[in-house]
Amino acid sequence: MTTVFRPGDAYPVMLGDLAQTFPDWLAQRRASGILLLTDTNTRRHCLPLFLKATGLSADTPVVEIPAGESRKNVATCISLWEHMLQARLDRHALVINLGGGVIGDMGGFCAATWKRGVDFVQVPTTLLSMTDAAIGGKLGIDFQQVKNTIGVFQNPAAVFVDPAFLKTLPERELRSGFAEVIKHALIGAPELWNMVRDYTPERLSMASSETWLEILRLSIAVKVRVVTEDPHEKGIRMLLNYGHTIGHALESYFLETDDPLTHGEAIAIGMLTESWIQHTRLGKDVPDEWIRLMLRIFPHNPIASSIVPEIWHTMQQDKKNKAGSVRMALPGKNAFDMEVLEPTEREVEESLGFYNGLKKV
Numbered sequence: 001m002t003t004v005f006r007p008g009d010a011y012p013v014m015l016g017d018l019a020q021t022f023p024d025w026l027a028q029r030r031a032s033g034i035l036l037l038t039d040t041n042t043r044r045h046c047l048p049l050f051l052k053a054t055g056l057s058a059d060t061p062v063v064e065i066p067a068g069e070s071r072k073n074v075a076t077c078i079s080l081w082e083h084m085l086q087a088r089l090d091r092h093a094l095v096i097n098l099g100g101g102v103i104g105d106m107g108g109f110c111a112a113t114w115k116r117g118v119d120f121v122q123v124p125t126t127l128l129s130m131t132d133a134a135i136g137g138k139l140g141i142d143f144q145q146v147k148n149t150i151g152v153f154q155n156p157a158a159v160f161v162d163p164a165f166l167k168t169l170p171e172r173e174l175r176s177g178f179a180e181v182i183k184h185a186l187i188g189a190p191e192l193w194n195m196v197r198d199y200t201p202e203r204l205s206m207a208s209s210e211t212w213l214e215i216l217r218l219s220i221a222v223k224v225r226v227v228t229e230d231p232h233e234k235g236i237r238m239l240l241n242y243g244h245t246i247g248h249a250l251e252s253y254f255l256e257t258d259d260p261l262t263h264g265e266a267i268a269i270g271m272l273t274e275s276w277i278q279h280t281r282l283g284k285d286v287p288d289e290w291i292r293l294m295l296r297i298f299p300h301n302p303i304a305s306s307i308v309p310e311i312w313h314t315m316q317q318d319k320k321n322k323a324g325s326v327r328m329a330l331p332g333k334n335a336f337d338m339e340v341l342e343p344t345e346r347e348v349e350e351s352l353g354f355y356n357g358l359k360k361v
């Protein structure tokens with residue numbers, strides 16, 4: 001059975017078997033041409049499944065880019081626009097982004113700027129993009145070590161979420177996506193929190209399609225509710241950035257090293273450290289249960305205090321900032337309550353000290 005969400009009544013997000021939805025949707029579309037974007041891994045692991053489920057011809061033009069966050073930049077965009085030119089994509093064409101958040105964000109951005117906008121669909125293939133990145137119309141690329149600095153808001157024509165793609169997703173990437181599921185649970189879905197609070201990496205890798213459908217249904221509902229209320233991030237949508245102020249700065253820093261963090265690993269540290277600042281200001285501890293879940297699912301990566309000035313510098317470029325002060329959005333007392341805090345560099349350093357001191361459980 002397919003569950004259909006409609007963020008802002010604007011476009012359908014269809015959760016379920018792709019074969020049940022995509023072919024009819026595409027037939028009604030009458031696109032003048034199709035370009036399929038993949039990365040090295042999604043071409044290998046997801047394209048065969050996608051073609052089989054949708055019945056699209058194996059002759060459909062496919063563009064493959066090297067996988068990874070380090071490719072989410074303007075140089076790759078130029079190569080994608082060159083492919084669009086070669087494929088003679090006109091404004092009635094359709095771009096299909098088959099991949100994780102990198103393909104979705106960048107392919108969407110290139111489509112949204114091609115001839116002032118050509119339609120695109122998101123077919124997310126990672127847990128992270130299924131639950132978060134593919135929904136809400138935020139598109140963009142990294143620039144000069146700062147995440148998502150160049151971009152636009154543009155809704156896709158549709159999103160097709162089929163957990164069948166998760167079968168080939170490496171375990172580390174599955175855990176990465178789980179960070180955004182936990183985030184959605186903590187900001188607005190107690191029912192989802194009850195479902196995932198006891199999870200272990202083993203349970204994650206053994207989850208059945210039915211379990212994924214249920215987790216995704218609850219998690220996507222949070223994202224859809226928030227982006228419907230605030231499509232352009234003037235208010236409550238900032239809450240989706242919980243963990244991302246410190247997390248993005250860490251992700252950007254480690255991207256330049258031999259040991260990059262996945263997006264979710266960085267956001268998990270971000271959620272713990274940002275919550276520590278919030279709770280410390282209130283004279284409270286971060287709930288033990290949150291800490292235990294994070295430490296079970298994510299590796300513990302101590303962060304050297306010597307990198308704090310660089311992290312702080314990157315945080316000063318964060319898009320939520322206002323009038324020069326760094327801002328973080330955190331969950332409040334009730335579901336969908338938001339609290340905005342302005343941390344100091346000292347607090348960021350101390351919060352990383354708190355994180356470094358946590359013991360694996």
Ligand SMILES: NC(=O)c1ccc[n+]([C@@H]2O[C@H](COP(=O)([O-])OP(=O)(O)OC[C@H]3O[C@@H](n4cnc5c(N)ncnc54)[C@H](O)[C@@H]3O)[C@@H](O)[C@H]2O)c1
Nearest residue numbers: 041045067100101102125126128129133138165168169263
């Ligand atoms: N637009 C938004 O609202 C939003 C929200 C959250 C995150 N993001 C962005 O999403 C990106 C992270 O997304 P991600 O974690 O999906 O990363 P990703 O796209 O880099 O995918 C992770 C890895 O998994 C591989 N892969 C993807 N699907 C696979 C499959 N089914 N089987 C085997 N391998 C597969 C990819 O090739 C890649 O190596 C970041 O750039 C982040 O900024 C955007």
